[in-house]
Amino acid sequence: MALSETMKEIEQYRFSSELNLAAGTKAFRRGLREHDLVRRLADLAKEPETRVTVAKRVEELSQAEIDTRYENRFDAALSAYLMVLSDTAQPETVAKAAAAAAKAPNCWWTVGLSRELLVHAVATGFAQAPAVRHIDTSAILAGTPWREALRDGVQEWFSQRLVSVNDDTARRILAVLRAAQTKAQIPQVSNAIVMPAPTAEGERVTWKPRGRNRTVRIKAAHAAASMRPRGGGDAARA
């Protein structure tokens, strides 16, 4: 089967119907990988021209007009294309395709996959990381609903590329970010913001960076404690 026929089949309702049987994300992705048409496309995508064609098609389908009352009829096809590209294409191509697919309206499966690929691309430096957002901590004390403020901030930050997310994706996002931080791939800025709860007395919360400095301070405190001889505290008080 030629590339055009394979892609045409993937964009038919029948392909969606087969994959939409899945109850959850894992089953859907397993179904994609095991599907004959996806395997066929993955074989064809060993050729660079095929990968270019697939990437272009992702952009086209992402911008295709759909009936917004319903789910995007190309959802399964977009997921299939992204999966094939993620297995075969260069990271830059994958990031570009994922960014395009993330903008496709009313998708269910593609949202999680594109977001995952984008976060991976950001973490590994193949896509530009969004700028760090700053939060005015005085808002917490002023009685502002900080949960909503934080949520809106993160949404605004993320929605530049993405539309929605499921839990599986969120877990993966956090895992990727953690791994990236550990490897110091994003050492200058961190998009993870830890919000300390206001104290019961309403005291001003002091913001201190968490991480190496804090760890160093804790280690130093432990070292000092272990150096001190037993009963040293009593002697000092005396």
Added chain:
Amino acid sequence: MALLINPGGADDKKSIDLATSRGRRIRNWQRGEQAEDALRDAACFATEGHDGRTLRSLTARYNCIGMAFANRRTCIEPEEVPMILEDDEYSEVTRPADVMPGDLVIYEKEAGEVSHVAVVVSNDPRLTDGGSVIRVLSQWGSDGEYLHDYRDVPPLLGLPVKFYSERRR
């Protein structure tokens, strides 16, 4: 606009309030509807060549787990099922002959990974070998809700591995 923090949780606008008997929140997402022709194609795909499968309802707004545990209101990821079974005090029914209407069939595609849930609607003894003819009702992904033999499902939905019941006696 969608959420990054705690998707499916209380702050997710696509989620509804849903909890187990012990009060633990069940993460869920309300899915959009499929176009009518897409649903028709899905029903053809599901029933073509399978006389024992009967379409009951054709909508994409909930999945099999949402049908069984949330009155067809939302989609629940299969990963939530073990928590629901535990909190709602379901117990395993080991003999197919003891299965009753209202009990659940749990399907797995890989060991320990729930892939599908169906609700038992009838259990009749099979006269030829003393076995059981168990009919179930289940939503197949977003492809509609079907009455079928509990073993007769598309491969993507896995295989029936256990029966569960919340019956108290």
